[in-house]
Structures are given as C-alpha cells and as structure tokens.
Amino acid sequence: MKRYAEALPAGIFRRLDHIGVAVADLEAARRRYVDLLGFVELAREALPEQGVEAILLDAGNCRLELLGPLGEASPIARFLDKRGEGLQQAAFEVADLDAALAALAERGIRPLAPPSRGAGGLRICFLHPRDTHGVLLELVEYPAASPR
Amino acid sequence: MKRYAEALPAGIFRRLDHIGVAVADLEAARRRYVDLLGFVELAREALPEQGVEAILLDAGNCRLELLGPLGEASPIARFLDKRGEGLQQAAFEVADLDAALAALAERGIRPLAPPSRGAGGLRICFLHPRDTHGVLLELVEYPAASPR
Numbered sequence: 001m002k003r004y005a006e007a008l009p010a011g012i013f014r015r016l017d018h019i020g021v022a023v024a025d026l027e028a029a030r031r032r033y034v035d036l037l038g039f040v041e042l043a044r045e046a047l048p049e050q051g052v053e054a055i056l057l058d059a060g061n062c063r064l065e066l067l068g069p070l071g072e073a074s075p076i077a078r079f080l081d082k083r084g085e086g087l088q089q090a091a092f093e094v095a096d097l098d099a100a101l102a103a104l105a106e107r108g109i110r111p112l113a114p115p116s117r118g119a120g121g122l123r124i125c126f127l128h129p130r131d132t133h134g135v136l137l138e139l140v141e142y143p144a145a146s147p148r
Numbered sequence: 149m150k151r152y153a154e155a156l157p158a159g160i161f162r163r164l165d166h167i168g169v170a171v172a173d174l175e176a177a178r179r180r181y182v183d184l185l186g187f188v189e190l191a192r193e194a195l196p197e198q199g200v201e202a203i204l205l206d207a208g209n210c211r212l213e214l215l216g217p218l219g220e221a222s223p224i225a226r227f228l229d230k231r232g233e234g235l236q237q238a239a240f241e242v243a244d245l246d247a248a249l250a251a252l253a254e255r256g257i258r259p260l261a262p263p264s265r266g267a268g269g270l271r272i273c274f275l276h277p278r279d280t281h282g283v284l285l286e287l288v289e290y291p292a293a294s295p296r
Contacts, residue, residue, distance in 0.1 A: 013207065016210050028281075036257060064238075
C-alpha cells in the first residue's frame with residue numbers, strides 16, 4: 001500500500017497542516033502532551049479573534065494543536081459543552097485560499113465564515129461541517145516562500 | 149514559526165500517520181471527499197476485527213481515512229450514535245509498538261485494548277481517551293524498510 005504522496009499533485013489540499021484538540025485546561029493538557037507523551041512545544045499563542053488560546057506541538061510531519069477556550073463566545077467552549085474534550089478540527093494547507101474557496105463553492109461546499117487570521121497570522125477559513133461529514137475542516141494559506 | 153520537524157528527534161511518536169473520520173454512509177462520504185474535495189483514493193479495506201470498513205485517502209503528508217461501521221459491535225457505530233459523523237481518531241507512527249506502550253505505561257498512560265491488526269495488516273494499538281484529553285490516539289508500527 002502506498003502510504004501517501006508527500007505532496008498532492010493537483011488537488012485543492014496540499015497536505016495536512018495540523019489537527020486541533022479542544023481541551024478544558026490548557027496547562028493540564030500541555031503537561032500531558034509534552035511531559036508524558038513527549039511532544040515538543042513549538043509556540044503558544046492567544047487568538048482572541050478565534051476565541052482560542054493555542055499551544056502548537058510538533059507532530060513530525062504536521063502540528064498537533066491544543067486549543068483552550070478564550071472569551072465568552074469561544075467556539076472551543078461550545079464544543080466542550082456539547083462534546084467534551086477531543087479532536088475538534090483538521091487543517092489542510094492550500095496554495096491559494098481564495099482560489100480554493102472559489103473551486104469549492106462551485107462544487108456546493110460552503111465556508112462557515114469569511115476568511116480570518118489564525119495562528120502565526122496565517123489566512124485561514126473553515127468549511128461548513130455539514131458539507132464535510134461533520135469534520136471542522138480548516139484551510140490554511142502560507143505566504144509564498146514560507147519556511148517549513 | 150517553525151512549522152514542524154519532518155521527523156521527531158527522540159520522542160515516542162514519529163509522525164502523524166492518518167486521521168480517521170467516522171461516517172454513516174461510506175459511499176456518500178467517498179463521493180464527497182474524492183469527487184468534490186479532490187482527495188485521491190489509495191485503498192479500500194474491510195477490517196471486521198476493528199468493526200470498520202475504511203477508505204484510505206491521500207492527504208499529501210499522511211492519510212485521511214473514511215471509516216464506516218461494520219458489524220453489530222462496531223466502535224464506529226457507537227461513535228455515530230453518541231456524537232454523529234466527524235473526526236474520530238488520530239494515528240501516529242511509532243518505531244516499535246511494544247517499546248512505545250512500555251514507555252507510556254511507565255508514565256501512567258494506558259492502552260484501550262491489546263495490540264491488534266489495522267489497515268494494511270499493520271500492528272496498531274489505541275490509547276485510552278481518558279489519558280489523552282478525549283483523543284482516540286492510535287499507535288501504528290510499520291515493518292522495517294516499509295515503503296513510504
């Protein structure tokens with residue numbers, strides 16, 4: 001079995017950029033994922049616009065992000081109320097966010113909200129989970145010539 | 149910001165191998181993820197031992213697996229009943245499954261069940277979600293010199 005292609009040839013999605021885990025207590029989650037599971041911390045960032053405080057962990061070929069709620073209208077708080085802690089989102093890198101959204105719109109796949117800024121100041125956009133079998137699928141655009 | 153390391157230096161987990169999405173209707177999910185979202189299908193496999201029928205999609209640097217319920221005692225069916233469709237698991241490659249489980253056990257992190265066989269006949273083991281902030285975290289061991 002072929003495991004994966006390293007980079008997709010012509011599709012909308014280039015590669016998985018990160019997965020996000022909703023956690024109630026960011027410090028407790030950091031201790032577990034870093035001190036016990038052995039993931040290396042890359043960065044920590046508060047994203048008030050997203051209602052999220054994030055700890056970015058190195059997962060080798062992508063990142064694992066621990067996402068704690070920030071503020072009253074946090075989507076993480078809503079997720080925790082509804083489902084409890086666990087996998088909350090999967091983010092894929094696209095070459096051109098606007099072109100990707102246009103191609104998806106032609107196929108009837110809707111954004112959840114207009115593009116905004118995510119961790120690292122990157123342009124991001126979430127797709128509607130009703131259009132992705134329940135997955136909160138994020139699109140991430142890196143600036144050209146961004147280091148890996 | 150450093151995006152990721154390509155391969156983790158000394159930790160238990162080498163890289164993200166795949167994420168799994170629980171879906172009620174595997175054919176409908178395949179049409180959406182392949183025909184509309186543009187992922188390339190790598191393989192399709194029934195895994196009665198896991199209570200899963202899986203469609204493996206290329207996600208560039210890892211795989212996206214669509215997981216439909218198979219049989220009465222399917223964990224996918226239980227997941228769908230409880231949470232509906234969506235992200236169900238995240239699987240990380242380890243060099244040596246038994247060594248990884250021993251190291252985790254020393255840190256109080258428990259397997260959900262003994263190791264078994266997953267897609268491609270690979271040895272796998274799930275960790276207890278109570279020990280990972282709600283993530284159904286799978287460990288995958290590839291045979292030495294396995295092609296990527």
